[in-house]
Amino acid sequence: MTDLWDGALISGRVWHARRGAVSRDFRYEVTSLALPLAAFEEGALCLRPDTGRIWQVRQRDFGDGTGFRSFIAGLLDPLGLAHCDVVLVTTPRTSGYGFNPVSFWLARDEGGLRAVLAEVSNTFGERHLYLVHHPDCRPIDRSDRIAGQKLFHVSPFLxxxxxxxxxxxxxxxxxxAWVDWIGEDGSTKLQTAQSGPARALDAASLRRARWRHPLQSQRVMALIHWQALKLALRRVRFISKPEQLARKKSEATDKVPRDV
Incomplete structure (x- = not known):
């Protein structure tokens, strides 16, 4: 079976479920890349940084734009996790256009998954980093739920x-990856998920994926705006975008009981 840290294509489904006075489910298919950073930056994968026309992964689209490994190492080192191997799960630019609602940087060592950086973007060109880990950086189990304050404006309806x-x-x-938004009243307002099987990333599988999805990013952006129109037609309150907070990185370290 394919290990994400060997490089993979993930044929996934993105799911959003709005809860409350106006409930709505929103699903779409997406093919993501799992890119082990050492092999990716060294040019050992069939896809290389800043190359390609139909599918492309550009360094300046992620982190601080100076380099994948140097960027994530700067966040992991204070946690004592600079030794971890990191894989970036993301969607590529397609035919020159790129929009990633969220990319996940997964940090793993021989003990297991130690931390995840969720790099969240909105349609206004802004970005926030949520660094998710246990306070003692013990391995993150698939059943663990870890909470952190929402500090970034994503949707004009939330x-x-x-x-x-x-x-x-x-x-x-x-x-x-499952991310739920819990409102100030303690109720779940929005559930989101991105999940799917992984298969080996090689020249043949990459070629098939990019020719099947040459306009994937454009399609995702169109679907986002289509869902926004549907919410507007249902008279869901529109919230003007506030000025982004100066704090553009935060940590999520609060354990949530499994029976909650």
Whole structure:
């Protein structure tokens, strides 16, 4: 079975479920890349940084734009996790256009998954980093749920308050990320997930994927705006974008009881 840290294509489904006075489910298919950073930056994969026309992964689209490994090492080193191997789970630019609602940087050592950086982007060109880990950086089990304050405006139909609850599954042959938004009243307002099976990343599988999905990023952006129109037609309150907070990186370290 395919290990994400060997490089993989993930044929996944993205799911959003809005809860409350206006409930709505939103699903779409997406093919993501799992890129082990050492092999990726050294040019050992069939896809290389800043190359390609139909599919492309550009360094300046991620982190601080200076380099994948140097960026994530700067976040992991204070946690004592600079020794971890890191894989970036993301969607590529397609035919020159790129938009990643969220990319996940998975840090693993021989003990297991130690931390996940969720790099979240909105349609206004802004970005926030949520670094998810246990306070003692012990391995993150697939059943663990870890919470952190919501500090970033994503949707014009959701306020910037409450907190997120994160859960991850980075097992062999699969990837899953679940992020729920909990409002200030303690109720679940939005559930999101991205999950699917992983298959080996090689020249043949990459070629098939990029020719099947040459406009994937464009399609995702169109679907986001289509869902926004549906919410507007149902008279869901529109929230003007606030100025982004100066704090653009935060940590999610609060354990959530499994029976909650």
């Amino acid at each position: 306020p910037r308050n409450g907190h997120y609850v994160f859960r991850f599954d980075a097992g062999t042959g699969r990837f899953g």
